[in-house]
Amino acid sequence: MSGPITQADALPSIEIPTSPDGPAFVLFRPRHSVVGGTDVKRTLPKRQRRTIGAWCFADHFGPEDLDDKPGMEVGPHPHIGLQTATWLLAGELIHRDSLGSEQRIRPGELNLMTAGKGVTHSEESSTAKVTALHGIQLWIAQPDTTRNEVPRFEHHDALPEANFDNATATVFLGSFGGATSSARADTPIVGVEATLGIGSSVLELRKDFEYGIIVLEGMVAYHGQPVEPDMLAYFGIGRDEIMLTAREPSIFLLLGGEPFKETPLMWWNFIGRTHEEINQAYLDWQSRSERFGSLNSRLERIEAPSPYWL
Secondary structure (H helix, E strand, O other): OOOOEOHHHHOOOOEEEOOOOOOOEEEEOOEEEEEOOEEEEEEEOOOOOOOEOOEEEEEEEEEEEOOOOOOOEEEEEEEEOEEEEEEEEEOOEEEEEOOOOEEEEOOOOEEEEEOOOOEEEEEEEOOOOOOEEEEEEEEEEOOOOOOOOOOEEEEEOOOOEEEEOOEEEEEEEEEEOOEEOOOOOOOOEEEEEEEEOOEEEEEEOOOOOEEEEEEEEOOEEEOOEEEOOOOEEEEOOOOOEEEEEEOOOEEEEEEEEOOOOOOOEEEEOEEEOOHHHHHHHHHHHHOOOHHHOOOOOOOOOOOOOOOOOO
16 A cells, blocks of 8 residues: 655644653654555654654554455555555555566565656455455655666565564564565665564664654553554664563564665655656656556556645
């Protein structure tokens, strides 16, 4: 599932700052939206926190009962200058793109699409008998060194795991706990799904990385401060570990990376650096330029709104 980014995503969110001593720790509440007929909780971007490393977008969807429902239906739409990372906890989706890719994704697998200079894709629920859908869609901003390259798609159905006291982690991007994903990474970055049992666990971090935690199931706490489902907990650079506690088995994402060096301009499904770049991508999509290729889908093509600055 993809975007789009709107002006509402730049509005101030509710912050709960704690522990003013030492590296930053801030909580952000999500914004609720509907994308492709599916309710989503958007935790990134925020006006106060546009990126965590190169991570720049996070839409948590579900858990949703699909009985008598079509599930997710996101028709063909474009991207530039970013990677989409799709991660499921339950259900099954089908990704199609203008590169000719058609890939089912199931829990514990990673779909990673690198848009580069331009690509079209769609995402829809599988026709298989799937009764529930639960997952998260993430975007990663591409650096100037790769954002104008040709698009790519990759699927990873076997990902490494790291184990800690009272916690296990699947590493779907970057390296963590001695495990390294084979997925493409254009910047120093990490993405992990972690399961924390009842009690506490200490996670080792890199001091040059900033991190964010998004709780998908259950609830965790940091120094007694609860991180509720769909909240984004931001941890600034300078930490070599964090201790998290849970009163029930809980699942969360740990996202991190070196602070992103460029200043991305995000609008709709595009990430650029200037309004002129975004304008051109908008015009190319509306004119059905060859830039974005073609994609046959039973779903309707999604037209772009006019950029607000026009």
